[in-house]
């Protein structure tokens with residue numbers, strides 16, 4: 016990569032690295048060196064097995080990998096209540112299964128972290144859709160109370176789920 020390409024690459028995601036609407040500006044193809052996701056025709060997706068990439072394909076760390084590295088989630092779920100205590104493992108399984116389904120379809124939708132502290136589970140995601148899908152999965156599997164709060168610019172969602 017020469018200096019011009021390097022400076023083009025540095026420009027791709029600035030100034031706001033975590034704005035989901037920002038992607039490589041070039042019309043070309045890019046591949047993420049971390050997860051191998053492919054940027055093509057304006058969006059990121061998993062490579063299909065038969066895909067053949069040009070030898071000089073640009074490497075750009077994808078938005079999901081950047082969020083994971085920088086620990087900047089797009090979605091945050093906070094789970095609490097007596098029911099959670101009794102069904103902790105089952106609920107964590109539901110969260111991981113939901114990620115598996117969503118990630119297969121949408122390469123940029125992944126879990127960032129799942130932590131349990133003082134009987135509260137916090138789940139962070141790289142995409143708003145996965146957070147929403149987990150919220151709806153909890154709601155339809157276990158009922159309880161779910162609250163959704165979007166930031167003003169719609170780039171982050173906070174979801175609280177509780178069942179006593």
Ligand SMILES: [Zn+2]
Nearest residue numbers: 047050077080
């Ligand atoms: Zn990636």
